Amino acid sequence: xxxxxxxxxxxxxxxxxxxxxxxxxxxxxxxxxxxxxxxxxxxxxxxxxxxxxxxxxxxxxxxxxxxxxxxxxxxxxxxxxxxxxxxxxxxxxxxxxxxxxxxxxxxxxxxxxxxxxxxxxxxxxxxxxxxxxxxxxxxxxxxxxxxxxxxxxxxxxxxxxxxxxxxxxxxxxxxxxxxxxxxxxxxxxxxxxxxxxxxxxxxxxxxxxxx
Amino acid sequence: xxxxxxxxxxxxxxxxxxxxxxxxxxxxxxxxxxxxxxxxxxxxxxxxxxxxxxxxxxxxxxxxxxxxxxxxxxxxxxxxxxxxxxxxxxxxxxxxxxxxxxxxxxxxxxxxxxxxxxxxxxxxxxxxxxxxxxxxxxxxxxxxxxxxxxxxxxxxxxxxxxxxxxxxxxxxxxxxxxxxxxxxxxxxxxxxxxxxxxxxxxxxxxxxxxxxxxxxxxxxxxxxxxxxxxxxxxxxxxxxxxxxxxxxxxxxxxxxxxxxxxxxxxxxxxxxxxxxxxxxxxxxxxxxxxxxxxxxxxxxxxxxxxxxxxxxxxxxxxxxxxxxxxxxxxxxxxxxxxxxxxxxxxxxxxxxxxxxxxxxxxxxxxxxxxxxxxxxxxxxxxxxxxxxxxxxxxxxxxxxxxxxxxxxxxxxxxxxxxxxxxxxxxxxxxxxxxxxxxxxxxxxxxxxxxxxxx
Numbered sequence: 001x002x003x004x005x006x007x008x009x010x011x012x013x014x015x016x017x018x019x020x021x022x023x024x025x026x027x028x029x030x031x032x033x034x035x036x037x038x039x040x041x042x043x044x045x046x047x048x049x050x051x052x053x054x055x056x057x058x059x060x061x062x063x064x065x066x067x068x069x070x071x072x073x074x075x076x077x078x079x080x081x082x083x084x085x086x087x088x089x090x091x092x093x094x095x096x097x098x099x100x101x102x103x104x105x106x107x108x109x110x111x112x113x114x115x116x117x118x119x120x121x122x123x124x125x126x127x128x129x130x131x132x133x134x135x136x137x138x139x140x141x142x143x144x145x146x147x148x149x150x151x152x153x154x155x156x157x158x159x160x161x162x163x164x165x166x167x168x169x170x171x172x173x174x175x176x177x178x179x180x181x182x183x184x185x186x187x188x189x190x191x192x193x194x195x196x197x198x199x200x201x202x203x204x205x206x207x208x209x210x211x
Numbered sequence: 212x213x214x215x216x217x218x219x220x221x222x223x224x225x226x227x228x229x230x231x232x233x234x235x236x237x238x239x240x241x242x243x244x245x246x247x248x249x250x251x252x253x254x255x256x257x258x259x260x261x262x263x264x265x266x267x268x269x270x271x272x273x274x275x276x277x278x279x280x281x282x283x284x285x286x287x288x289x290x291x292x293x294x295x296x297x298x299x300x301x302x303x304x305x306x307x308x309x310x311x312x313x314x315x316x317x318x319x320x321x322x323x324x325x326x327x328x329x330x331x332x333x334x335x336x337x338x339x340x341x342x343x344x345x346x347x348x349x350x351x352x353x354x355x356x357x358x359x360x361x362x363x364x365x366x367x368x369x370x371x372x373x374x375x376x377x378x379x380x381x382x383x384x385x386x387x388x389x390x391x392x393x394x395x396x397x398x399x400x401x402x403x404x405x406x407x408x409x410x411x412x413x414x415x416x417x418x419x420x421x422x423x424x425x426x427x428x429x430x431x432x433x434x435x436x437x438x439x440x441x442x443x444x445x446x447x448x449x450x451x452x453x454x455x456x457x458x459x460x461x462x463x464x465x466x467x468x469x470x471x472x473x474x475x476x477x478x479x480x481x482x483x484x485x486x487x488x489x490x491x492x493x494x495x496x497x498x499x500x501x502x503x504x505x506x507x508x509x510x511x512x513x514x515x516x517x518x519x520x521x522x523x524x525x526x527x528x529x530x531x532x533x534x535x536x537x538x539x540x541x542x543x544x545x546x547x548x549x550x551x552x553x554x555x556x557x558x559x560x561x562x563x564x565x566x567x568x569x570x571x572x573x574x575x576x577x578x579x580x581x582x583x584x585x586x587x588x589x590x591x592x593x594x595x596x597x598x599x600x601x602x603x604x605x606x607x608x609x610x611x612x613x614x615x616x617x618x619x620x621x622x623x624x625x626x627x628x629x630x631x632x633x634x635x636x637x638x639x640x641x642x643x644x645x646x647x648x649x650x651x652x653x654x655x656x657x658x659x660x661x662x663x664x665x
Binding site: 025026028032036048050052053055056059060061064 | 502
């Protein structure tokens with residue numbers, strides 16, 4: 001890790017690129033995606049093309065994380081089988097919020113929707129969402145993603161704040177993470193990696209949101 | 212013929228020739244003012260005029276230098292004909308956003324009288340400009356005094372007919388029409404229809420059809436804005452009218468697809484007539500697949516039989532009669548595929564490269580990084596990489612083909628991928644409609660090259 005203010009050299013990036021394992025690259029692309037979306041907040045009108053491409057990339061990373069999770073957790077595979085239409089649901093905006101909860105994909109998959117019900121316009125399609133699973137979504141995740149989306153501007157027609165206003169985020173604290181240790185998680189190793197990913201992401205969010 | 216020479220010689224229309232330097236326009240300074248960066252280049256229908264637009268909202272028109280017997284090689288020489296400020300920076304008070312003056316596109320109208328007309332657009336407003344010459348003025352009025360005030364009619368005792376006196380040639384650019392307030396998003400394309408009366412303008416989500424004489428209304432012919440903007444996953448990236456069929460136009464999307472629409476089918480062309488898409492190669496799938504497949508430019512061939520699309524790494528030629536895959540695919544800089552993460556990090560991956568046809572549709576040209584640009588001969592399948600640089604800018608100097616080393620050992624005269632300058636990008640190029648003369652915009656400089664017969 002380079003210190004603050006130290007300029008990263010092009011060559012150093014390339015080395016990374018050559019050696020990077022897919023998961024690390026994914027993490028990096030994810031971070032950059034959010035950073036690029038965040039950068040829009042100030043100044044000029046953003047390019048819709050750019051933001052759409054960035055958001056779609058975020059969606060793809062989310063898909064990817066989900067499928068990774070599927071490999072690690074059988075519960076997810078099962079549930080995916082139970083919900084053949086889940087792919088459609090994943091295009092839903094609400095799903096995008098869980099993009100920020102990476103390694104948790106298995107848990108995510110189990111509930112299919114980590115995101116809490118948003119508003120009457122967005123009724124929860126999953127009645128089987130367990131309350132303690134919802135808790136696994138850190139509050140900062142919600143706010144930073146909505147910030148990013150707001151920054152993106154093309155959702156300006158829609159007052160996102162109104163949607164998020166009603167959400168009581170107090171229950172989604174990271175301290176609730178141990179609640180992940182639900183009996184459905186058979187593999188402690190996957191849980192470990194999930195927590196690490198989550199912490200890392202939380203860190204990114206903190207930087208982005210400056211919270 | 213050895214390999215190097217084969218690349219060197221460009222074959223088009225049955226003649227062997229090499230590209231040579233003709234002219235370079237713009238300041239040599241290392242410090243480039245943002246406003247001076249060229250943002251569009253366009254020849255008119257005859258090739259006599261060449262227009263550039265820049266980020267500072269200016270339009271510069273160059274005129275072809277007349278050939279003379281003493282200087283027969285002036286084919287590729289253009290001189291400044293007219294310069295004018297087309298767009299000014301504005302402020303959108305409702306959205307609290309600046310509207311850049313940057314000229315996104317220029318399109319010439321076919322010439323119908325002594326004057327020339329062009330359309331120029333920034334993100335929001337399209338303007339129709341008339342460029343006309345004046346080399347005579349009327350003299351000898353006696354209805355006004357020297358200060359231009361009308362004289363007392365009772366004092367005018369005789370009627371004098373004014374006479375036209377020659378004067379120094381003056382080129383005037385005057386705004387004739389201003390087409391405003393029809394685009395919520397950024398205008399990326401304008402295209403004059405073959406009926407010469409209408410034109411289309413496209414932004415990220417909508418395409419409008421205008422009559423050139425009418426500024427207060429336009430017809431919305433495509434609208435892909437979803438009812439809920441959250442469902443938005445695709446934007447329009449470019450659009451163009453068919454060169455001969457005034458009812459047909461195409462538009463490309465950020466998902467790498469092209470839709471052809473027929474305006475006879477419906478007033479709102481939400482349903483396309485044809486849908487061009489190449490199946491994705493699963494082996495090259497990455498997080499950047501969608502970004503690099505986003506189409507940055509679409510151009511019909513002059514014949515109207517084909518269209519060409521440019522995405523981040525390649526140029527594709529499509530036969531309008533075949534929708535499932537392009538008939539030709541040319542790699543522009545495939546060596547960048549392994550660098551996509553860095554290009555994403557430094558935002559280069561969002562660069563919008565344009566592409567153009569030569570006059571006979573037998574060759575195509577597009578830009579790359581490091582001030583390189585590429586040409587592809589469709590008949591021989593040969594390609595060439597050339598560089599727009601000050602170093603080779605001696606009159607009639609032959610352009611040496613460039614080569615980027617791709618893996619393995621770098622050969623002599625080859626440039627390694629790592630030493631490419633990604634700040635020097637050639638996004639805009641134009642090919643003379645009838646001649647082998649090309650205009651290449653490299654940041655704030657406009658290079659003009661021409662062929663040199665062997």
